[in-house]
Amino acid sequence: MSDIRSLAMACRDAAPLLAALDTPVKRALLNDMAEALSRRTTDVLEANAKDIQLAVEKGVQGAMLDRLRLDQIRVDGIVQALREVASLPDPVGTVTRRDILSNGVVVERVRIPLGVVAMIYEARPNVTADAAALCLMAGNAVILRGGSEALQSNRAIAAALHEALRAHGLPEAAVTLVEDLRRETMVELLQLSDIVDLAIPRGGEGLIRFVTEHARVPVIKHYKGVCHLYVDASADQSLALNLLVDGKTSRPGVCNALETVLVHRDVANDFLPRAAIALREHGVELRGDAATRAVIPDANVADEDDYAAEFLDLIIAVRVVDNLDEAIAHIRRHGSDHTEVIATNDDAVARKFVQSLRSAVVMVNASSRFSDGGQLGLGAEIGISTTRLHAYGPMGAESLTIERFVVRGEGQVRHPESRVG
Numbered sequence: 557m558s559d560i561r562s563l564a565m566a567c568r569d570a571a572p573l574l575a576a577l578d579t580p581v582k583r584a585l586l587n588d589m590a591e592a593l594s595r596r597t598t599d600v601l602e603a604n605a606k607d608i609q610l611a612v613e614k615g616v617q618g619a620m621l622d623r624l625r626l627d628q629i630r631v632d633g634i635v636q637a638l639r640e641v642a643s644l645p646d647p648v649g650t651v652t653r654r655d656i657l658s659n660g661v662v663v664e665r666v667r668i669p670l671g672v673v674a675m676i677y678e679a680r681p682n683v684t685a686d687a688a689a690l691c692l693m694a695g696n697a698v699i700l701r702g703g704s705e706a707l708q709s710n711r712a713i714a715a716a717l718h719e720a721l722r723a724h725g726l727p728e729a730a731v732t733l734v735e736d737l738r739r740e741t742m743v744e745l746l747q748l749s750d751i752v753d754l755a756i757p758r759g760g761e762g763l764i765r766f767v768t769e770h771a772r773v774p775v776i777k778h779y780k781g782v783c784h785l786y787v788d789a790s791a792d793q794s795l796a797l798n799l800l801v802d803g804k805t806s807r808p809g810v811c812n813a814l815e816t817v818l819v820h821r822d823v824a825n826d827f828l829p830r831a832a833i834a835l836r837e838h839g840v841e842l843r844g845d846a847a848t849r850a851v852i853p854d855a856n857v858a859d860e861d862d863y864a865a866e867f868l869d870l871i872i873a874v875r876v877v878d879n880l881d882e883a884i885a886h887i888r889r890h891g892s893d894h895t896e897v898i899a900t901n902d903d904a905v906a907r908k909f910v911q912s913l914r915s916a917v918v919m920v921n922a923s924s925r926f927s928d929g930g931q932l933g934l935g936a937e938i939g940i941s942t943t944r945l946h947a948y949g950p951m952g953a954e955s956l957t958i959e960r961f962v963v964r965g966e967g968q969v970r971h972p973e974s975r976v977g
Contacts, residue, residue, distance in 0.1 A: 558744060559741075561744070563734065566727070567697045567699050568671070570726070571697040587638070593685065593717070597631050599715070607705060623810075624680070641935035647667045647693075647954040649668075662964040664964070666960060668959075669956070670958060671696060672697050672751060673691050674701065674745055674773070676742065676758070677701070680758065684709075688714075689936060690934075690936055692730070694956035702733075711735070742770075753774070754773065754956075755771050756776050757939075764779050776941045776945060778892070778941060782891055783813065783897070784816045784896050785803060785897045785898075786900075789820040793827050793830065795899055795921060800817055800835070804840055805835070811894060812895055813924065817831070819848075819874070821877065843872070845874070848875065855874065863875065884908075887913060891913075894940065895916065897919040899921055929951065935953070
């Protein structure tokens with residue numbers, strides 16, 4: 557038996573123990589994980605410094621390095637996320653629907669854990685804690701396969717989580733950290749369809765496509781985040797400018813950062829010069845169409861590839877559109893079903909924008925940076941799904957459960973004539 561199969565089987569054996577935990581025990585476990593991680597902050601930061609040094613030596617830079625880096629504030633954020641997940645409603649056992657049929661049979665739909673979740677991720681050490689917390693709150697065991705660039709950080713965080721598991725008499729296998737990071741080991745993990753119930757890849761498009769192509773287990777994914785802001789003719793331009801600057805510059809290397817801004821032709825002459833000044837103060841490169849360059853002559857030329865690009869950098873594509881329909885058509889053609897934003901004071905325009913797009917998150921007069929489980933009340937997120945399966949958009953603990961039918965009767969049978977006696 558291979559090592560990865562042995563690890564996965566131990567994780568599977570732990571899953572029923574987690575599914576049986578009641579809500580107060582889960583809350584106590586997650587709060588104890590937060591306390592353990594807080595106590596071990598120095599260890600985590602020292603481990604992360606080693607990862608950063610090795611990454612820099614290997615030439616890692618930009619968005620990848622930003623996602624890898626931890627500091628006191630980010631570790632505090634991970635600790636807080638654990639506590640927030642602990643305070644969330646427990647989805648397990650929730651009755652989402654209850655009907656009484658004409659024959660008196662009671663039909664309920666009840667949430668239960670998935671079982672074993674395999675988390676495949678790169679660069680983001682916070683995912684180690686976030687994924688573990690959300691899986692545990694949903695009664696699942698989790699297999700964590702991080703990237704080699706974050707191995708030391710992931711080990712340090714997992715050590716804190718394991719400390720809390722031991723204190724509660726639970727096996728460390730409930731949160732299994734895979735340290736054999738060979739690609740063939742990952743492929744084997746993804747093909748354990750008799751053990752793993754769901755795989756969630758989180759990272760660059762290349763990783764996600766690799767997981768999707770090699771998995772024999774269900775995969776929830778999003779390939780990239782090409783997020784748009786449409787500035788309507790009726791928009792409050794100061795509001796729109798704030799959304800643009802926050803969405804593009806607050807953290808350009810994440811999937812909910814803006815990559816394209818579409819501006820209604822009627823306000824382009826007023827809005828675009830202001831936008832150019834504000835964005836360039838943050839070092840943003842503008843790439844625009846001919847109409848954009850007529851207003852901002854020193855903007856670089858945008859081609860069709862730019863409008864489909866996830867830059868993950870201080871670069872933004874700009875296009876002037878004639879109307880809302882043209883903006884919607886552009887997003888449908890170039891978008892990635894992640895997050896779209898409209899700035900408008902016209903309720904009818906906002907309603908049409910929301911109804912016409914199928915993206916996982918649609919914002920009206922709010923920053924794309926709110927497209928995050930922690931910001932949307934989920935405590936943390938295990939990923940963002942643009943796969944139209946049982947979960948769509950930012951995924952929290954509830955998205956790590958499924959609904960089953962529980963039927964309660966008093967001896968009813970389907971065919972009365974088949975009764976004996």
